[in-house]
Amino acid sequence: MASSIPPPEVLKNPPNIPEKQLFGPGPSNMSHEIRHSMDAPLLGHLHVEFCQIMDDCRVGIQYLFQTKNPLTFAVSGTGHAGMECAVMNLLENGETFLVIQNGIWGLRAANLGKRLGLNVQTIILPEGSAASLEQIREGIIKYKPKVLFICHGESSTGVAHPLKGISEICHENGTLLLVDTVASIGGTEFDADALGVDCVYTATQKVLNAPPGLAPISFSEKAVEKIKNRKTQCVSFYFDALELGNYWNCFGEPRRYHHTGMISMVYSLRAALAAIAKEGIENEIKRHKENIVYFHQKLEDAGFKLFVEDKDLRLPCLTTIRVPEGIEWKAVIDKLMAQKIEISGGLGSTLGKIWRIGTFGINSDKTKMDKIVSALKDATFSANSKVN
Amino acid sequence: MASSIPPPEVLKNPPNIPEKQLFGPGPSNMSHEIRHSMDAPLLGHLHVEFCQIMDDCRVGIQYLFQTKNPLTFAVSGTGHAGMECAVMNLLENGETFLVIQNGIWGLRAANLGKRLGLNVQTIILPEGSAASLEQIREGIIKYKPKVLFICHGESSTGVAHPLKGISEICHENGTLLLVDTVASIGGTEFDADALGVDCVYTATQKVLNAPPGLAPISFSEKAVEKIKNRKTQCVSFYFDALELGNYWNCFGEPRRYHHTGMISMVYSLRAALAAIAKEGIENEIKRHKENIVYFHQKLEDAGFKLFVEDKDLRLPCLTTIRVPEGIEWKAVIDKLMAQKIEISGGLGSTLGKIWRIGTFGINSDKTKMDKIVSALKDATFSANSKVN
Structure with missing residues (x-):
């Protein structure tokens, strides 16, 4: 076989990667330790040493989110993959999804909900502001959503959305509280269990100073119960939280092969979590x-x-x-x-x-x-x- | 704030990563060059230098697949993410998806199709075998699928599925040909354009000797036409091929922010593609x-x-x-x-x-x-x- 597409000339040169x-x-910038953590040999995605590293990450993520939730792991994707994993698992076709939209992340969550055939409702707020407890209560009573979405760190406006008192309103009304902490975790107070958050996700490339690639995520017991009682399967196998929970040893069952974990990225996540635990x-x-x-x-x-x-x-x-x-x-x-x-x-x-x-x-x-x-x-x- | 979950002791120790x-x-094992390619500083996901590295990867992937398809890029996820990107974009609710099932990958594709509400039909074959052109023709005539799935390298059995003559049957019947080359690309002949393949995806951690994390993928003109004529949006924004195509500069339009590309992983993909181009x-x-x-x-x-x-x-x-x-x-x-x-x-x-x-x-x-x-x-x- 002679290949008809020739080898690209541009690949003969090394890449240009200036330090910025x-x-x-x-x-953000990586620390020395995190940068060099990826310069390690690969392990198999179910090797005992790699499983240990995953277990280490799991407790590190529990620490990061301040939660005891067993279903805590890292999605093999960037921050937006965390949002997809959360929304695809917590909701199914036709269910109501209430989104606080005070910037781009609420807009994205609402767009995702529409793609998934959810009944998406929004509380739209001016840029640079946040929803009051009264606005949230009104929305929840009006729409009776299964899930409320809030972006804790709205990176398009610079707002840290207050979270106190929201889960109480949610839980009185049968609503789960989903919080995006991509741009906030580690930079401002967040205590998933004390706040009553039912699902939280983040990403590695902000306060964690690790390369983009993984989305730490955690589901409360209430969230797990909702997921286990779904009438339909999660539309994505890749983002199926129960399958991922098995692979990440969240249920104490033998691990099944689900996908090939991102070995080098998980090394960098461990290094990032170790740095946070140290400080x-x-x-x-x-x-x-x-x-x-x-x-x-x-x-x-x-x-x-x-x-x-x-x-x-x-x-x-x-x-x-x-x-x-x-x-x-x-x-x-x-x-x-x-x-x-x-x-x-x-x-x-x-x-x-x-x-x-x-x-x-x-x-x-x-x-x-x-x-x-x-x-x-x-x-x-x-x-x-x-x-x- | 005093945190109630203490820092995990296990993160105080370095990870155990033996060379295997x-x-x-x-x-598989990484080459020296690929392993060290990740030990480079991060760039922003839209910086001009990173865009150049993405462009380099794009032509490298076109070379790998032997295709001139403009819509060629790498999904920010492992091999299974490639499958999800392919199936979620090529098909929509209720459409017929015919799967050749001669091992686990056909089983997974069929499972994914069911999750997505597709009309999934299968040609089930004994382990270690492949479908004949006659079996494929029969199936296509019987089911009139929008897409036919074949796993080129069925890693659960060790079979390389023959691909010659299949696209002709598909295209005569309005069917697109989708091929999984996760375990085959670079190890056995594959020429997407000559074979008439409409969508092909692979992964980085096999013949490419790079860490798991990205799924190179390519869509033919016929596939793009089908995607552009969808009645419903792709259920996933993260895997939306047209959004990804914009970010990867496949259409010659200004790049929009879609997600934060996996910077370090893309470095390693470039190194892997450079090694293949060199050999x-x-x-x-x-x-x-x-x-x-x-x-x-x-x-x-x-x-x-x-x-x-x-x-x-x-x-x-x-x-x-x-x-x-x-x-x-x-x-x-x-x-x-x-x-x-x-x-x-x-x-x-x-x-x-x-x-x-x-x-x-x-x-x-x-x-x-x-x-x-x-x-x-x-x-x-x-x-x-x-x-x-």
């Missing part, structure tokens, strides 16, 4: 909260206005800044990128209005923050960033 | 085909019987061996594993009947094969492997 300061909304999750959160006050003060001192007006709603790991009038937002980003510093523009409806600066995990550091503020100030207020 | 010879059905896909296939004849002869000389009787149906990268009568299959596997050599048992209905030995990519090597045969012979015919 990643202060966008993720991926202590409460110390990690405290560090983010202290540093963000410093960062916001520095930004305001430099003449910037923060997008989220209510201080209590600001995410301690992702800051949104109003693009000053007359400034070309993209030119500023490009100037920083030329210095190998990434910050990001808005996403969805905030595009063009804001900049987003992630200070996740090891990037929540006062020295790094000083440099960012200084670079942002220079890039913004130099002559050629003005709108023509 | 991976001769199971995958993951030349036809040389790689030739090497597998020559070496497997040698390996099979050595196994037969040592007293083993191969499971697939028809020589023309044997996969050149995965060998299935009958467990000799009176031998405890698991004891043999355990003895080899104690020497850090992995071989595997059967899967699904072949469990207990066969051993499976993968010789993928760099593991298709006569010296390594000699060692495996010798170790297998010792482990099998030593006294304590006999059934009690």
Whole structure:
């Protein structure tokens, strides 16, 4: 056989991978330990040593989410795969799904619900705000949803959605509480069990400082009961939580082959969880909260206005800044990128209005923050960033 | 906040990751280059340098599959995610899906089809065999399916399914041809365009010698037309081929954010594709085909019987061996594993009947094969492997 498509010339050269300061909304920079954790030989996906690493990750994820839920594992996919695993398992065709939509993640959850044939209802809120308990109670009483979706860390606006008191309203009305913590976990308080959260997922490339690839997830007993009583199977085998729960040893049964686990990614997740366990999750959160006050003060001192007006709603790991009038937002980003510093523009409806600066995990550091503020100030207020 | 779940003690210790010879059905061993490709800093998922690496991978995947299909990319998930992406995009609720079931992968495809509400029909064949053109024609005429599924490399039995002449039957009858090449690509001839394949997917952890994590996939023009004319959206946003196609620059449009690409995994995929481009896909296939004849002869000389009787149906990268009568299959596997050599048992209905030995990519090597045969012979015919 002579192949008719020739080998691509471009693959003869090595890739160009410059070292950058990643202060966008993720991926963040890896620590030395996490980066090198992947430089290890592969194991089989059911080898005893790999099963031990999975078990280590499982308890690490329980620690991260502050939960004793047995059905806790990592989906083999990025953060959005976590959302799909949650929604596809918790709901079935025709059931009502209530989504708090205060940015892009609620929009995505609602879109996914429609794809799955759910009865999707939304509570739509202005960007930069969060739902009050009264708004939530009204929505739940009106729609009687099976599941309520809240994004804890709305990375398109920089809002940390308050979670206290919500599960009580949900559970009084037969609703499960689903929380997206992709951009918040480890950066602000989250205690799944104390908050009564029924399903929570996150991703590895934000506060965890690991490469994107896995979505830690956890289901409460109430959630498991709902899943076990489904009339139809989960539409996806890949995201089937009970199958994944078996593979991740959540039920104490012998592990069955489900899919080939992402060996190297799981190594990096373990390293990330070990780093958090070492610092202590409460110390990690405290560090983010202290540093963000410093960062916001520095930004305001430099003449910037923060997008989220209510201080209590600001995410301690992702800051949104109003693009000053007359400034070309993209030119500023490009100037920083030329210095190998990434910050990001808005996403969805905030595009063009804001900049987003992630200070996740090891990037929540006062020295790094000083440099960012200084670079942002220079890039913004130099002559050629003005709108023509 | 004091956390109520304490940091897990087990995360204080480093993980135990011994170096093994991976001769199971995958993951296989990584080459030095691929292993170290992940030890590079992260880039953002839309940075210009990362987009270039994705573009490089795209042409590399086109080369791997021997196709000019523009809609060619890698799903951010393992091999099974490739299957889900294919089936969820090519078919919608109520449509007929015909599955050739000669092992576990057909079973899985049929299961997925049922989860998705498809009208699933099967051609069920004995293990170790393949469907004839006549059987396929009969099935297609009888069921008029929208899609026919064939597993090219049935890793549960060791069969390489012949593919010539099938697309002609499909296309005469308005059927698209979907082929799983997870265990075959790079190990035996496959030319998507010449074979008229409408959708093909594979995985990274077999002949490619990369870690599990991505599923290269390609859709023909006919397949794209079918997808564009769907009445309903793909149930999954994560696996939506048109959204993924935009992110992977398949349509020449500006890239939109879809999900956070698996940066480190994409580095490893690029390294794997570069290695194949360097050797030349036809040389790689030739090497597998020559070496497997040698390996099979050595196994037969040592007293083993191969499971697939028809020589023309044997996969050149995965060998299935009958467990000799009176031998405890698991004891043999355990003895080899104690020497850090992995071989595997059967899967699904072949469990207990066969051993499976993968010789993928760099593991298709006569010296390594000699060692495996010798170790297998010792482990099998030593006294304590006999059934009690």
